[in-house]
Amino acid sequence: MTVGSGTIWLVIGLLGIGTFLLRFSFLGLVGDRRLPAWVLRHLRYTPVAFLPAIAAPLVLWPAATDGMPDPARLAAAGVTLAVGFLSKNVLLAIVAGLFALYGGLAVLPG
Amino acid sequence: MASTTRKSPYWRGVRDGMPYLIVIGPFALLFGVVATEAGFSVAQTMGFTVLVIAGAAQFTAVQLLSENAPVWVVLTASLGVNLRMAMYSASLTPHLGAAPLWQRALVAYLNVDQSFATASLTYEREPQMAVSDKVAYFLGVMSHMAPVWYLFTWIGAVAGAAIPPEFALDFALPITFLALVAPAVRTLAHLAAAVVAVLAALLAAGLPPGTGILLAGLLGMVTGAETERRMERRR
Numbered sequence: 338m339t340v341g342s343g344t345i346w347l348v349i350g351l352l353g354i355g356t357f358l359l360r361f362s363f364l365g366l367v368g369d370r371r372l373p374a375w376v377l378r379h380l381r382y383t384p385v386a387f388l389p390a391i392a393a394p395l396v397l398w399p400a401a402t403d404g405m406p407d408p409a410r411l412a413a414a415g416v417t418l419a420v421g422f423l424s425k426n427v428l429l430a431i432v433a434g435l436f437a438l439y440g441g442l443a444v445l446p447g
Numbered sequence: 448m449a450s451t452t453r454k455s456p457y458w459r460g461v462r463d464g465m466p467y468l469i470v471i472g473p474f475a476l477l478f479g480v481v482a483t484e485a486g487f488s489v490a491q492t493m494g495f496t497v498l499v500i501a502g503a504a505q506f507t508a509v510q511l512l513s514e515n516a517p518v519w520v521v522l523t524a525s526l527g528v529n530l531r532m533a534m535y536s537a538s539l540t541p542h543l544g545a546a547p548l549w550q551r552a553l554v555a556y557l558n559v560d561q562s563f564a565t566a567s568l569t570y571e572r573e574p575q576m577a578v579s580d581k582v583a584y585f586l587g588v589m590s591h592m593a594p595v596w597y598l599f600t601w602i603g604a605v606a607g608a609a610i611p612p613e614f615a616l617d618f619a620l621p622i623t624f625l626a627l628v629a630p631a632v633r634t635l636a637h638l639a640a641a642v643v644a645v646l647a648a649l650l651a652a653g654l655p656p657g658t659g660i661l662l663a664g665l666l667g668m669v670t671g672a673e674t675e676r677r678m679e680r681r682r
Contacts, residue, residue, distance in 0.1 A: 339515050342491075348508060349498055349508075350498070351518075351522055352504065352525050352526070353499045356529050359526065360535070360555040361551070361555035362537075363533065363536040364544065364551050364554065364555050365548065378672040379671075380530060381675075382667060382668040382670075383528070384528075385641045385667070385671065386666075386667025386671060387503075387527055388503060388528070388628045389628050389645045389667075391510070392620070392621040392624040392628075393644075393649055394649060398652070413618060414625055417622050417626050421625065422632060430626035431474075431623060434626060439615075
């Protein structure tokens with residue numbers, strides 16, 4: 338990371354303000370007006386679109402292996418997804434994924 | 448549980464928020480570890496956790512900053528991850544819109560996935576709750592979650608430097624994100640949104656840092672919304 342300390346604090350400050358404004362937006366300013374249905378429909382998919390989009394390149398091309406696909410990490414990602422989907426339990430999925438990761442790193446060729 | 452006294456809304460909130468602590472603690476710990484591993488100072492790490500108080504967006508910002516992405520890309524992508532907060536805000540407005548402004552501001556600061564989900568379900572179930580009781584309940588839900596979030600981030604940040612690379616902590620972030628997403632995939636539209644976003648993110652990997660994620664996220668949102676619209680029409 339070559340980003341300077343001042344830039345980092347700038348991001349922290351602006352991200353804090355921006356996040357607060359998103360959370361405050363309707364609660365603070367709009368009152369009881371309703372959002373258009375098409376806006377709500379798009380907002381519903383924000384987490385399921387953004388989170389996997391961020392994770393996918395990290396799973397396939399981990400920086401820790403210089404971007405080479407790693408069997409243990411791929412297996413861990415698969416286990417996390419499967420356990421999370423079947424159990425609907427975030428904590429259980431994290432724990433299962435970590436077990437798969439460490440098991441895979443110990444057993445599979447790196 | 449046989450209770451003869453009516454519990455105050457605040458203490459009911461405290462009790463209803465308890466189960467989330469087992470998720471919040473490790474998640475905060477991971478953030479502290481990941482941020483310091485990426486080269487952020489303890490103060491900067493705590494700055495994120497206290498001022499932003501949104502795990503997924505914090506992880507995104509840390510990841511993009513460590514890839515030397517430009518500030519506007521970091522902010523756009525991280526705020527994109529937090530866009531759902533505006534929806535939470537809209538959804539709480541009918542219940543809490545009549546509360547004093549400073550109380551609404553406090554609730555806004557503390558509006559995270561877990562507190563929103565817990566409070567909105569309770570409000571739906573008990574519409575007769577007074578506005579002041581609803582605020583007290585919300586604050587109760589977060590009264591332990593917020594301090595645990597701060598404390599465990601700090602522990603992770605301080606202890607993280609002592610954790611060797613064999614622990615593969617680089618992978619804490621994708622595991623946490625996938626663990627958050629997988630249970631949220633409940634319909635074909637969710638699945639379509641996620642699949643399109645993943646494919647787009649991989650295809651756009653050559654673009655400047657963060658830009659691909661932004662495009663992929665927006666494309667996924669449009670895909671999800673369009674799939675939902677068509678499935679509703681078919682019914």
